[in-house]
Amino acid sequence: MPTDYDLIILGGGCAGLSLAMHLSHQGALCPKVLIIEKRAHYVNDRTWCFWGTSNAYLKHLANHNWQTVAIKSSLSDVTVDCKDTPYQMLAAEIFYQHALQVIAKNKKIEIHFSETVAAIPNKVDKRWQLIGNNNHYTTKFIVDTRPAKAPQLGESILWQSFYGLEIECANAVFNPNTATLMDFNNNDKTSVCFNYVLPLSITKALIETTVFSTHPIIRENLAFKLDEAIKQYTNNLPYTITRSEHGILPMGNKTQSNDLENSQPTNQDKSYVKVGLFAGAARPSTGYAFQRIQRWADLCAKSIHQTQYPIGHPPDSLMQLSMDKLFLQLIRAQPELAPKLFISLFHRSNTSKLIRFLSDQAKLTDYLAIMLALPAAPFLKQLLISCYKKLNIYAAENTY
Numbered sequence: 073m074p075t076d077y078d079l080i081i082l083g084g085g086c087a088g089l090s091l092a093m094h095l096s097h098q099g100a101l102c103p104k105v106l107i108i109e110k111r112a113h114y115v116n117d118r119t120w121c122f123w124g125t126s127n128a129y130l131k132h133l134a135n136h137n138w139q140t141v142a143i144k145s146s147l148s149d150v151t152v153d154c155k156d157t158p159y160q161m162l163a164a165e166i167f168y169q170h171a172l173q174v175i176a177k178n179k180k181i182e183i184h185f186s187e188t189v190a191a192i193p194n195k196v197d198k199r200w201q202l203i204g205n206n207n208h209y210t211t212k213f214i215v216d217t218r219p220a221k222a223p224q225l226g227e228s229i230l231w232q233s234f235y236g237l238e239i240e241c242a243n244a245v246f247n248p249n250t251a252t253l254m255d256f257n258n259n260d261k262t263s264v265c266f267n268y269v270l271p272l273s274i275t276k277a278l279i280e281t282t283v284f285s286t287h288p289i290i291r292e293n294l295a296f297k298l299d300e301a302i303k304q305y306t307n308n309l310p311y312t313i314t315r316s317e318h319g320i321l322p323m324g325n326k327t328q329s330n331d332l333e334n335s336q337p338t339n340q341d342k343s344y345v346k347v348g349l350f351a352g353a354a355r356p357s358t359g360y361a362f363q364r365i366q367r368w369a370d371l372c373a374k375s376i377h378q379t380q381y382p383i384g385h386p387p388d389s390l391m392q393l394s395m396d397k398l399f400l401q402l403i404r405a406q407p408e409l410a411p412k413l414f415i416s417l418f419h420r421s422n423t424s425k426l427i428r429f430l431s432d433q434a435k436l437t438d439y440l441a442i443m444l445a446l447p448a449a450p451f452l453k454q455l456l457i458s459c460y461k462k463l464n465i466y467a468a469e470n471t472y
């Protein structure tokens with residue numbers, strides 16, 4: 073006999089646990105929830121960074137803050153003061169532990185570990201039926217956070233692939249006050265390459281090599297670049313590796329929350345929502361998703377409380393979406409421009425406005441300031457190319 077729930081959350085990662093935390097706060101009004109998670113236990117598999125704006129979620133859990141950030145290239149570099157909204161890091165192990173503690177306070181929420189639901193759920197008599205590798209379940213509502221499938225060429229305007237190692241050096245080689253968000257190196261004609269350096273002390277740092285490219289890149293193919301980067305930052309001194317992380321994030325995912333036809337059983341059925349990194353959580357221009365997931369989890373829990381129905385990620389404003397898309401199209405077409413664009417952006421923008429823009433909180437005047445900080449010519453050219461392409465498509469569709 074299948075066990076019945078009001079809501080099943082498929083995947084107990086960042087999105088699944090975040091929603092469950094908000095539901096847990098509803099006490100006795102919380103529906104009967106099951107989280108199905110394929111992992112047996114959590115490990116410190118990633119670090120989440122975000123800007124500590126006044127309304128950033130979970131910033132009190134951050135295990136590191138930087139009050140200055142830098143962008144560097146072979147031509148120039150810029151360091152900006154961000155002490156009012158520091159760049160913050162939250163280790164995944166802290167998040168997972170905190171989430172499990174909050175969820176455990178509400179007996180109406182269960183988690184099944186080492187359980188996998190691989191198939192698309194089936195709806196019979198108004199209840200979804202799910203087949204796990206251990207049990208069968210039924211539920212009225214599903215929030216599906218499972219990544220759709222392995223990242224594929226063409227499914228995102230660009231992919232952000234990165235591989236990083238947390239290292240400890242015997243000597244003092246890092247400046248723990250400044251996080252280097254982008255240190256551009258050997259950009260080629262097809263991708264944007266940079267290192268990301270988060271110094272945790274004078275001897276410890278997380279060093280990541282990152283590539284924005286049209287195709288996703290596996291860890292093994294980034295290992296050489298990372299090795300070179302670490303040698304550079306440690307002055308070739310010996311070091312020990314304490315942790316590693318790898319990710320492939322969509323930038324301009326083609327299956328955003330407003331375009332889900334292919335990723336859920338029926339796009340008409342509001343009792344099933346698809347969310348998470350590959351379903352609208354990732355900000356197109358940066359790939360950042362943590363704070364966007366927290367905002368969604370808050371809204372989704374409120375919607376469940378008020379209407380019983382879960383909701384997907386809210387669509388981005390037209391202004392933000394258009395700017396992100398144009399930016400991505402430009403660096404996809406001309407990756408060699410990326411260092412100049414990012415340095416201009418950080419050098420010429422007011423830092424508060426820029427951080428509001430990067431944190432999805434821009435006002436109209438912030439968008440204007442960001443546009444003015446960027447060199448106009450390449451954007452206008454890209455805009456004309458996009459308009460020309462759209463006109464061609466329109467003409468082709470209307471030719472009989």
Ligand SMILES: Cc1cc2nc3c(=O)[nH]c(=O)nc-3n(C[C@H](O)[C@H](O)[C@H](O)COP(=O)(O)OP(=O)(O)OC[C@H]3O[C@@H](n4cnc5c(N)ncnc54)[C@H](O)[C@@H]3O)c2cc1C
Nearest residue numbers: 083085086087110118120121188189319348349360361362
């Ligand atoms: C290494 C790394 C670093 C990142 N750093 C940042 C950052 O600094 N800032 C930022 O904003 N964003 C960052 N991101 C992006 C984003 O915030 C994370 O990817 C985030 O974890 C996405 O949350 P999610 O719930 O969509 O996916 P996940 O957290 O990956 O959760 C999905 C869960 O589903 C489970 N699952 C998968 N398949 C099944 C199945 N068939 N049945 C049951 N369970 C299943 C998985 O085990 C996993 O626990 C990073 C991503 C990575 C990979």
